[in-house]
Amino acid sequence: MIVCHCTNITDHDIRAAIDWMRAADPQAIITPGKIYHALGKSADCGGCMPLFLDTMRATDTIGVPMQLRALRAGSTQESANEGRSKGHRIPQQVPAA
Numbered sequence: 076m077i078v079c080h081c082t083n084i085t086d087h088d089i090r091a092a093i094d095w096m097r098a099a100d101p102q103a104i105i106t107p108g109k110i111y112h113a114l115g116k117s118a119d120c121g122g123c124m125p126l127f128l129d130t131m132r133a134t135d136t137i138g139v140p141m142q143l144r145a146l147r148a149g150s151t152q153e154s155a156n157e158g159r160s161k162g163h164r165i166p167q168q169v170p171a172a
Contacts, residue, residue, distance in 0.1 A: 078126050081119035086130045088114055097136045105137060 076086045092113040096103050103109075107127055111117050118124075131137050 078130055079119075079123040081123070082111075082114075082116040084111075084114060084116065084123075084127075089127065089130045090134050093131065093134050094136055105131070107131065 078084050078086050078089060089110055092110045093105055096105055096109065096113060107118070107124065110127075110131070
């Protein structure tokens, strides 16, 4: 099945790229960008991304390496603010009268 019409990528291409990357490095974190790169292509319009991600998730060898599985459990939106305080915005300046 064609997943990305812009670049003519099929579900078979995605699975083959994932299998190839997993065989080369079992600890690799596989992303859509890495799959496009492995196939010698680049994303165009992005309309395929939901189907692209569904295809990736359905692949048996996509698994997250064991060492990385617990990393997301402790992360929250609040702690993902790169160390900035809550009031990281510049206060609005009142024009001089």
